[in-house]
Amino acid sequence: MDDYSRNGEISPKLLHLIPQGRRRNWFHNDQASVYNKEEKNLELKLGPPGEDDEHIKKEPKDKTTSQKRTAPGRVVGWPPVRSFRKNLANGSSSNGVDVKNQRCGDDNGRAKTMEPKRQGGLFVKINMYGVPIGRKVDLSSHNSYEQLSFTVDKLFRGLLAAQRESSSFGEEEKPITGLLDGNGEYTLTYEDNEGDKILVGDVPWHMFVSSVKRLRVIKTTEISSALIYGNGKQEKMRS
């Protein structure tokens, strides 16, 4: 499920398109606003609304400039609406207010056997080297490693670009490729239910899903050292 059409996500390079007045309210207030002083937890949301988000720990010393630039991301549990109220954009009748976030219509809410809207989902955390903000991925909405790799690229491309260049907007965002075959700058790994760190891609997809506990995107150059500290379940890289 592709959630990137939601207008909650504002990547850094679009920031300058936000009308000045609106930005001003968020960044500069007449009164002393906590927003300027306070390091904010930037929670970037992935997946259907209402699911758990990564909640990054506060780091008072580490207030990078990129945090100030980035638009306020979504925050866990805000607005305070219970999760079953968050999926109303699906399956509602068409006589209402224009629905911006219409999901693809093949699975509308009238079918009796439709998946429950707010339940289920297999969310695992995913962190990427060099990006302080973690995300979560819903594995139940993926069917293959390729699809997962695609999602990882979408999740982190903008964040990675923001981390790398702290001064310029409009920086070309490089797609994150080669996560599965060892050819890219980064490689996708995971931690299973026994705590082993393993390269993603070798076992059948459903086996992976049943044992994965969290994901990490590491630098490809770090692979041998990462494996050393794992239990050696996964020695070979795909060629």
Next chain:
Amino acid sequence: MAEEDLSEMAKDVELHLKLDPPLSANNKPSRSFKTSSSSSPPPCDTSHVLENVLENVLKFLESRRDRNAVSLVCRSWYRVEAQTRSEVFIGNCYSLSPARLARRFTRVRSLFLKGKPRFADFNLMPPDWGARFAPWVAVTAKAYPWLEKVTLKRMFVTDDDLALLAASFPGFKELVLLCCEGFGTSGVAVVANKCRQLKVLDLIESEVTDDEVDWISCFPEGETHLESLSFDCVESPINFKALERLVVRSPFLKKLRTNRFVSLEELHRLMVRAPQLTSLGTGSFSSSTENAGQGEQEPDYASAFRACRSLVCLSGFRELAAEYLPAISPVCANLTSINFSYANISPDVFRPIIRNCHNVRVFWALDSICDEGLQAVAATCKELRELRIFPFDPSEDSEGPVSGLGLQAISEGCRKLESILYFCQRMTNVAVTAMSENCPQLTVFRLCIMGRHRPDHVTGKPMDDGFGAIVKNCKKLTRLAVSGLLTDKAFSLIGEYGKLIRTLSVAFAGDSDMGLRYILEGCPKLEKLEIRDSPFGDAGLRSGMHRYNDMRFVWMSSCRLSRGSCSDIARALPSVVVEVFGSDDDDVDVDEDNADYVEILYMYRSLDGPRKDAPKFVTIL
């Protein structure tokens, strides 16, 4: 309870019973249960007679606040009260142990237990935190074989718990699960099957896992005692034929709330078989795909509604096909409660419907009805007591179809308003102030301006004045939730004028510790305080030291608290349990430098000390 109330109560009862001499000459209720040392004869001569009389008198006393007062008069009254209290309310399941409950109250018929704090609803609490029903059902199964009613809110209930409940209480009549989780359709099936006296089975806003069990078929054959069956939150299909048969053999059924897997055609069949219904949850309110557009004659929905002459409460509309909404017109004039909060209804569709709803007292809807829709409500619903407007698109940057315009219109039209929950993107102080002036009966005011720190969108000023007006003018206010850009001044006003406030919710507000201090040094009746993402720190927390024993709980998340102050509180107040934890249940990313930082503080008073079932990620200081 105020001490004056207690002594008045004691005096009244003394006079009524013509007690001579008084059992307790003290004006202050004494916990040590000392009787008067004046010229009274020894209590044991009269105590049996008195207890008997008292027992008969106390049977009429239902309010728990009054009963709490009675129990403080003296030991004898405490005992009698404990024996006659049949409904027990426990606002925080960790404030006492089940054993203590069983020791004190011996004849409980009805139990209401609340578990997790409200912010858990918004994913702020890691899973598996606690609030398990298991220890309670285990103890009550032995202590109260005649238990009839259990109501649980935000508790973790398993199928095994439900099975034990069903097996332990032969006279069990009512089960209400509000915002609960941990169980599935198997547990529901056991209750349906084994509780032969069941009158009420209400699953409300709970998460019910789909175990693929046909629980509706598990109700026993023959006539049932069912009066209320609510399963609108159950996100799995049901056996409709079984439901239909169940309805037919439930002559006492008054409330039926179906889930979204019940189509309009099916709803029609149910309505025709149960015209005596007073409350109806309409399920999907759209046509099932098999019938759509076929040659078959469509049922006369309006006629079915017309036949339900007692219908006063409508909800559901989970997948509303708006062209069918006018079918409810025949009952509109009788409706006192309408819940459209799952239906994306536009103003044009809404207005002709609400025009006839003169008697509505409780109205829930989505903001898709827009300010225009709210104006229509204001024009017609003069008896409105409770309004809740939820966001169709709950994000910070959505369109925001309702605003101060709608709020002000409501305040002008619905003067009897008592309770409001209003989600919006933008608001003005003028509108909030207007409501404070037009609606003096307000006891609950919850305004959620979804954009964090958003000021008055016309003046650019903080929302201090608006909320200030609310606390100043709404003298009956007991519950307040604030939002938008707020400075410490807002809290100074809340602390000063919020004399009856018992519950206060704060998010992304305030400037400094002073904000928290104002609240804790004011608001004399404060019992529940929940704060998130606000710049309140240790000094603010410490300033409430004198209060925490008298409050039910305090929740503070993503504020500026450190372990030191939380430990100090734990040390100073042994009857307050202080829990600190993070928002995630694994500590993989613990940053050593931040080990002192408290992400979530949840503290509550307790008679039995720290709980034994705390998970690893919770630290009890």
